[in-house]
Amino acid sequence: MDWINIGTLSDIPALGARTVETSLGEVAVFRTATDEVFALINRCPHKGGPLSEGIVSGRKVACPLHNWVIDLNSGAADAPDEGCTTTVPVRQDGGAIFLGLEAARKVAHG
C-alpha cells in the first residue's frame, strides 16, 4: 500500500468533505469538527448517493439522496438500515493528509 499526499487539512472545510479521484473510483475525504479525517468510497450503500455532499455531524455523514446515516470510521449504515461503504485508509502528518491506496502511482494533481 502506498501513502499518497492528497493535500492539507485546511483544504477541507470543517464538517465538510472533498473528493479525490482514484483508480478505486471517487473517494470522499471528510473532516469532522474536531479535525479528525476519514475517507470513504464516495457511494452510499443504499443507492449510490455522493456521500461527500452530505451533512457531517460527529463521526457521521447523512447521504444527500435519502438521508441514510453512514459512520465515517466503519463505513456502516446506522441501524436499522443495512449496508456498508468501503473505507479507505487515511492519515495526517503535520497538516498533510495521506490516503493509503493499493498499487497507486505516486502522483497527485490539484
Added chain:
Amino acid sequence: MNAQPRSRLVVIGNGMAGMRTVEELLAIAPVRYDITVFGAEPHPNYNRIMLSSVLAGEKGVDDIVINPRQWYADNQITLHTGDPVVAIDRAAKTVTAASGLVVAYDKLLIATGSKPLMPPLPGLELPGVVAFRDIHDVDKMLAAAKAGSRAVVIGGGLLGLEAAWGLKRQGMPVALVHLMPTLMERQLDVEAGSMLQRDLTDRGLHFFTSGQTEEITGTTHAQGVKLADGRFVPGELVVVAIGIRPNVDLAKAAGLAINRGIEVGDDMATSDADIYSVGECVEHNGQVFGLVAPLWEQAKVCAAQLAGDRAASYVTPALSTRLKITGIDVFSAGQLTAQDEADSEIVFRDAAKGVYRKLVIREDRLVGAVMYGDVADANWYFQLLRQESDVGPLRDRLIFGQQFADACCGGAKGAMDVAAMSDDTQVCGCNGVSKGTIVKAINAKGLTSLDEVRAHTKASASCGQCSGVVQAILAHVTGADAAISEAMCKCTEHGHAHVRQAIVEQGLKTQGQVRRALGWKTDDGCAKCRPALNYYLLCAWPGEYLDDARSRFINERVHANIQKDGTYSVVPRMWGGLTTPDELRAIADVADKFKVPMVKVTGGQRIDLFGIKKEDLPAVWGDLNKAGLVSGHAYAKGLRTVKTCVGSEWCRFGTQDSTGLGVKLEKLLWGSWTPHKVKLAVSGCPRNCAEATIKDFGIVCVDAGYDILIGGNGGIEVRVTDQFTRVATEDEVLEIIAALMQLYREEGFYLERTAPWVERVGMAHIKARVLDDGAGRKALEARFLFSQQYAQIDPWAERAEGGIDAHEFQPLAVVE
C-alpha cells in the same frame, strides 16, 4: 424583540385539562404570558385515565407522568405543587394559596377538575373506604391488596369496573355492587351489558346488580356493605366509584355563575370575562364532562381565546367509550337505542363467539353504535358517525363491517380503519411499505413510537403524508395511543417552538450558543437540527448571523438541485414567467456548450437544465449571468416562483395586470429564506389560469381589486387556499404579502409549509396580526425588508468562475 410586558396567567389545577390548555397556548402564543400553576396534589401533571393501568400493575406512576418538572422549568412556568388555591379575589385579581402565597393575575384559568361522587352513606368515614380518583387512592388500594383484604367496589360504570378489574389483577377477591340491573347502562345497551357481566363473572368477579347500598358496616374499620334488600357483601376495602361531580367550591366562593358545574360559554370564559375554565369542573350548555375528548377540544379553544383569537368557539364533539380491561372489547358511541319511529336498529349477534353489534340509524345517518367482543370496526363506525356520512347505500351490509361494506359498495368517503385494512395494502407510497410489513416490524422489534417505525420500515419517512395511518396502525397493534414526539431531533428534547423562543428571548446568536444553552446532547448537532437552527438564527438575526454552509442541505450549498445520478439541474429565474429572446438564446447556448442532456419547462413557468456536472456549475452560471439571468432558487427553502397569467394587458377577460404584479412580487420576495419553499401565483381574473388557489400565497384579480389567498398547496396533500382579504391596490397587496411572508418566516417551524402553518396557528391569528393590527403589519413588513437587504444577492454571481466556495466545485486531488 419582546419589549411588551407579558400578561400574567394563573392556572388553578395541575391536571390534564389545565396543562393541555397551557401546552396549546405555548404552541400558538409562546411569549404572551408569564404562567403560574397551582396543583393540590404533590405530583407533577399525570394522566388520570391511566390510573386503572397503575392499579392493574401494568404501568408505574412514572409511566403516566405527562409533564415532568423539567418541562415546567423549560417553559418558564412557575409550578406550586401540594399548595392548593384557597381563595380568588376577583376585585383585586389575585389568588391566595393554602401556604398564604398571593399571586396576581390578568387572566385566570380554573381547572379544578372533579371530585368523586360520595353518596351520604353511614360508614363512609371508616378507614378502608376510598374513592378512585388520584394516585393517593391507588396507593391505598394497593396497600389493601398487599394486606390480603377482600374488596367491594360500589359502582358498575366505567370507573368502577376498571377499579374492580385492577384489584382483581392484584389478587384480591372482588365483589361489585351496582344500583342498576345491568353494567355500564349509560354506555351499553342491556344486551352488551349482560355479555360484559357474564365475561367478567367468568374471570372471577362477583356481581350484585340492582343493589342499593344502605350502609358500610364496621366499627373501627370497614367490614362490608349492607344492601337495602338485606344482602351483605363482606370486604375490608370499599371503593366508592359511582361517578364524579364538578369541583366548583373555589369558583362558587368567588361568586362565579355555577349550576352543576362552573358555567362557561362557547369561548370557555366564565361569568367573569377574565376567568376561564376547562375540564371536568365546567358545565357547557347544561352538559358536564367525564371523558377526555371534549377536554382536549376545550383546551384548544381556551388556548386560542387566551392567545387573542376571539372567534375560537367550543362545540362538544361526538363521544365514544372503550373499556380498558385487557381482553374485554367494548365500544359504544352515540345513541344506545332507537328513540322513536324515525330511528331503526340493526343488530348482529353471535352468542357462541361472544360477539354483539348494534347500530342505530336515523335518516340514513349512523347515530349510535354498541359493540361487544369484536370492536375491529369501531373506528370506522365512529368516523361514519362523526362525519354524519350518508350510509344509505351501505345499509344492507353496514353491520358486517368495513371490509365487507367496502368490497361491495366502495365504502363511504373519508372513512379509514386500519384494523380492517388487509396486510398487503400499501400504506407508504413513497417507500412501498405495506401494512403487513409495518405490523410485522412493530411486533418483531417491539416498536413503540412513530420515529422507530419510520426508522425500521421507512413508512412515512419521506413525504410524511401517511404518518397518520402509520400512527393508527401502531396504536392498533400496541393497543395504546403512542405519543408523537415533538422534539426537533434526537439531539434534543426541545420542540421547534421552544427553540425559536429561546433564540429570540435569550439572544442566542450562534448554533453553539443554542446547543449549549438548551443542553443539546451532541456537540455539532445532526443533519436534522443543524439546517433548522441555521434557518432560525438567520431569521432572528439578519445581517448579524453568519450563514453556515455546513448546515445547509447540498442543494442550498451549491445552489442547484442534486439528481439521483449525482449531477445537478439548473433553473434560472424568469420574473413572473417572462423571458426574452436573448435569455432563451443564452439558455440554448449553455445547453449546447455543456451538452445538457435534457431541457424541460417547469411547473413554475421557467426552464430547467438537467444533467449538469458539479464542476461545470460555476461556468454555467457565468454564462447565464452574462445574459442577465440569475438563480431561480429552485433548490431553496425560500421563494421559488411567482406564476402568472397574462392578465389585462392581453387577455380579454383580464381585470388587472396580473403579469406586472407577479413581477413586482417576485422582485420583492426573491432571495428570502423561509421555513420551507414558498410559491406564489397571480391570476388576472377568477378563471384563475395561474392556479393561485393552490399556492402558498395566491392573488386572484377581480374587477374591484385583488383577492389575497393563503395556505394553499398543490403537492403531497392538496389544500385549497383560504380567503384572506380583498384590497383595492397593488401597493396594499405588496405590503400585506411582505407582512405575511415575515409572519410565516417568524412562526413557521423548519420544513413546515404554509398550509400546515395556517392550520396550526389559525386564520384568526394571522388576520389579527396582519389585517387588524396596522402598526404590527408595518413592523412585519419593515423586518422583512430589512432582512431582504442581506438576502437579495445572486448566489450564482458570487460563485461563478473564480468566486467564493471554489473548493465546492473541484476535486481535492486526482490520483492516477
